[in-house]
Amino acid sequence: xxxxxxxxxxxxxxxxxxxxxxxxxxxxxxxxxxxxxxxxxxxxxxxxxxxxxxxxxxxxxxxxxxxxxxxxxxxxxxxxxxxxxxxxxxxxxxxxxxxxxxxxxxxxxxxxxxxxxxxxxxxxxxxxxxxxxxxxxxxxxxxxxxxxxxxxxxxxxxxxxxxxxxxxxxxxxxxxxxxxxxxxxxxxxxxxxxxxxxxxxxxxxxxxxxxxxxxxxxxxxxxxxxxxxxxxxxxxxxxxxxxxxxxxxxxxxxxxxxxxxxxxxxxxxxxxxxxxxxxxxxxxxxxxxxxxxxxxxxxxxxxxxxxxxxxxxxxxxxxxxxxxxxxxxxxxxxxxxxxxxxxxxxxxxxxxxxxxxxxxxxxxxxxxxxxxxxxxxxxxxxxxxxxxxxxxxxxxxxxxxxxxxxxxxxxxxxxxxxxxxxxxxxx
Numbered sequence: 001x002x003x004x005x006x007x008x009x010x011x012x013x014x015x016x017x018x019x020x021x022x023x024x025x026x027x028x029x030x031x032x033x034x035x036x037x038x039x040x041x042x043x044x045x046x047x048x049x050x051x052x053x054x055x056x057x058x059x060x061x062x063x064x065x066x067x068x069x070x071x072x073x074x075x076x077x078x079x080x081x082x083x084x085x086x087x088x089x090x091x092x093x094x095x096x097x098x099x100x101x102x103x104x105x106x107x108x109x110x111x112x113x114x115x116x117x118x119x120x121x122x123x124x125x126x127x128x129x130x131x132x133x134x135x136x137x138x139x140x141x142x143x144x145x146x147x148x149x150x151x152x153x154x155x156x157x158x159x160x161x162x163x164x165x166x167x168x169x170x171x172x173x174x175x176x177x178x179x180x181x182x183x184x185x186x187x188x189x190x191x192x193x194x195x196x197x198x199x200x201x202x203x204x205x206x207x208x209x210x211x212x213x214x215x216x217x218x219x220x221x222x223x224x225x226x227x228x229x230x231x232x233x234x235x236x237x238x239x240x241x242x243x244x245x246x247x248x249x250x251x252x253x254x255x256x257x258x259x260x261x262x263x264x265x266x267x268x269x270x271x272x273x274x275x276x277x278x279x280x281x282x283x284x285x286x287x288x289x290x291x292x293x294x295x296x297x298x299x300x301x302x303x304x305x306x307x308x309x310x311x312x313x314x315x316x317x318x319x320x321x322x323x324x325x326x327x328x329x330x331x332x333x334x335x336x337x338x339x340x341x342x343x344x345x346x347x348x349x350x351x352x353x354x355x356x357x358x359x360x361x362x363x364x365x366x367x368x369x370x371x372x373x374x375x376x377x378x379x380x381x382x383x384x385x386x387x388x389x390x391x392x393x394x395x396x397x398x399x400x401x402x403x404x405x406x407x408x409x410x411x412x413x414x415x416x417x418x419x420x421x422x423x424x425x426x427x
Contacts, residue, residue, distance in 0.1 A: 051218030051384050054190070055097040057084045058378040060327070060346035061316040063110040063145050065127075065375060066120040076395065077127040080375040083394035085134045092390060092411045097381060100186050100217060101136040102128075105316035105346065106143025106229065106256030112160035114148045114167070121162050125170045132179045137192035140171055141226040142209050143256035143317060144277060154229060154277040156204045165206040173197045173208050180213070190217040198238045210235050212242055214249065219384070219421060221248055227255040230274040231291065233283040233301050240302040243309065250311045250422050253304065258288040258315035259345040261325030265289045272318055288315075292333070308337050309422055312380075316347040326403040328378060328391055330415050342387060342417060348376040372396035373407060387419035 065077040081102075089096040108128075109120040131138050144150035148158040161167035165174070173196070180194035198210035210231070215222040223246045225239045243251045257273070260266050266288035268274050268281055279285035286295055294303030304310045321327035329345040372395055379390045390411050391400040398407035401414070 051220070052188075053095055053098060053381050053383045054217050055099045055379050055381045056101060056103055057099055058103045058105060058314050058344065058346055058380060060105060060376055060378060061107040061143065061349040062124075062375075063107040063143075064349055066109040066123045067111070076375050077123050078130060080377065080394050081127050081130045083375075084377060085130065085136065088136075092379075092381070093413070095381075097379065099136065099379070100190060100215075101138060101192065102131055103139045103224070103252075103254050103314050104141040104226070105254055105314050106141045107145040107316065107349070108141075108143070109160070109162075110145055112146055112148055112150065112162070114158050114161055114164075116161060116167075121160065121170075125162065135185055135187070137184060137186065137213060137215065138179075139213060139224045139226050139252075139254050140176060140208060140211060141254045141256065142228060144229050147229070150229075150277075152277070154279055156202075156209075156228070159205065159207050159209055163207040163209055167205075169207075171208050173206065173211070176208055176211065186215075186217065190215070192216075195223075195242070198235055202232075202234065210238065212239075214246065217382075220250065220382070221246075222252055223249040224252045224254065227253060227291075229256045230277075230279055230285040230287065231255065232285060233295060233298055236286060236291070236295075236302055240306060243307045247309075249309065251307055251309045252312040252314070253307075253310065254314045255291070256315060257317040258291055258313055259329060259331065259343050260288075260318040261321040261327070261329060261345065261347065263325070263329035263331050263343075263345065265292055265343075266318070304333075304341065305336055308335065309339070310335055310341050311339065311419070311422075312342045312344065314344045314346075316345065318345070318347060319349060321347060327376070327400070328389075328414065330389065332417060337422075339422060340418065342419070344378070344380070344389070346376075346378045346391070348374075373398075376400070382419060385418060385420050386416055388416040389414040 062077060062080065065080060084099050088099045109124045111120055128138060142159065142163060144154060146160050147154055162169040162171050165172045177194045180192060184192040186192055193214045195212035195214055197208050200206065209228040210226065212223060212225045223242060225242060227239060228235060257266055266273050268287045274285040274287050281297060283298060292304050295301040304313065327346065327348045331343045333341040333343055335341050373393045375395045376391060376393050381388050391414060392398060393407060396407060398409060399412045401408055401412040
């Protein structure tokens, strides 16, 4: 049995963007440096694409899963990743999930160190290595807690050692490149390719804070760009250059702070916006609104409305969804070509005694789903013409629905929206 919840308040259902935006210049040289992933002619019946559905698992702020002080000796981070591996082809609503990989939305650990490894970094890195070993792609994305002192201030020179070349971190650019090699075989002819990282000209350490991968899955060619926490103007320009290079790819973006737990694009001044972390509105950071629309202080600064093939934006960061808003939100914006841009927030971490692993380790739980509700995944299943979403606690095996509703034993469809293939070389 499947249940469906339509939870989005009407005022959050759609933001229209009317005027078409002229396409910017591409960086053609990049394309020649990378292997082609053209997929040829799609399989069709009566003109309709017949690719099987595939699923991407979005991991909502797993920082407390690495916080071993709360659950000493727990293997729950490993268990989260292993659930997706073990249930790769789980039948949900009479069709296999066909999970191909993971998208991070940041905060991969709770407390990070610049100079050296700590126990949380070990737990985190070992858990995600399970996915790589299983030939499942990972779009690596850093959040504020992936910086030293990131809970209060952001100094971009102090990103955790995990991401850094100078500290030989396990997720430095060369390490991520090695994970993918000449192409990661995702099964059934599908392939993931390592793209590269932003070469930082601003005196910050060489790191994987901004990176991209490319996927060939069935008839879809997908560019996934991972952006730093409230990215700089220069980083947005870099992302736009990638978009303009791979003109036969739809573009997905993942970043930590974008949409909040009420489905509104975050502002600079709201709690947990850029100003809360000492990030200035001088080109060195962009809020969710500025990521989407561009930075008005720099008229030529691109926003996602300039990304003519933008299709999905995923994010986390905003807390207390158990009691305010909810632990997932979805909105559909309209891009410059009239295409849908599916904006997806998910963060199940909570805060204090009102959230994920802290609740799991607490004798006095306050969430509606009690102590077993932890280690969540959001599952985005992509069909040739639609996208649908589910969310579950991998610990309890039960499925998330509406705010305040106890988890269900059967899958709950959170939404289903049109998600057609873009025309070839749409521009």
